[in-house]
Amino acid sequence: MTKRDWLQKSTVAVMLSTSLFMFADGGHAAAKTVDSQSSAKAAEVVTQAKALIGKDYKYGAVGPNSFGSAGLATYIFKKAGIGVEDTIPKLYKAGETVVTNDIQKGDLLFFSSNGKGAPSFMGIYIGDGQYIYSSQGEAAVVVKNLSDYSEKLVGARRVLPADSGTVTKPSPGDTENSSSSAIGDKVIAAGKKYMGTPYEYGSTRSNKKTMDCSELTMWAYLEGANIDMGRGGARSQANYVKSKGTYTTDINKLKKGDLVFFMAYKGYKESDYKGINVPKQSITHVAIYMGDNKLLNTFSKESGGVKITDFKNTHWEYRFVMGGRPY
Incomplete structure (x- = not known):
């Protein structure tokens, strides 16, 4: 058996193993499948990566028969129709930062030998707690369990394009019916109590004497729909909606009770937001859509705490990134 044959057999065995690396967030697996443009691209990236298992390692190589650490990612994403940088330092700054409890298929993972400082090698997360990378030590493209390398992980980046349009995950027998509408009403009613x-x-989540934007939405969904999105902030809730619910980037498709996510304030005029690449903006605020051009939210002491504000033709509309519900 040649070295390459042995590597192919051993890495395939790793892929078929039942080992599953579990992150935080209630013990849910890191990767979730969402019926969307982004997840379709992620699936394509994973397929391309798996097809290269056993290929030779060569420093600085970019394929098709041998790969360096960064070259593997560059080649795979190019095959999937996505242009990315070609060095570890550049890739480490590309896209957006991903926290460890939100790592998804297609995300880039970066490692260093001592678990700190600048990364020295990298791979692509393929789901089920595993990643693929071109290993200098094993002289080939291999699969590894992320749990075995968690102490060396120094960062993760998401370079896959953001979704466009509406993403839906229908439940059996459930269209946008009275049941869904009733949940939205209950969420709004729960939020209005505050x-x-x-x-x-x-603000601390241990009491309700004061609130920030994500604590308001947390309690509204916990009390109104019995859905616990965790204790994280607006960005964490957006990730929860993406991974477990339905969402849209079309402001006209929002429904009552939806969570609405916004970028940072840059001014009150529409022109202040011209030319901005919306999918690349960090989410800094979350509110509840009430219908009839109204939002339920809280954003400053000066504004009087939890209140109802207008939505369209205000800076809230110009700051809109996405909206949806966590179910």
């Missing part, structure tokens, strides 16, 4: 509650940035 009208006037003082605003506090980074």
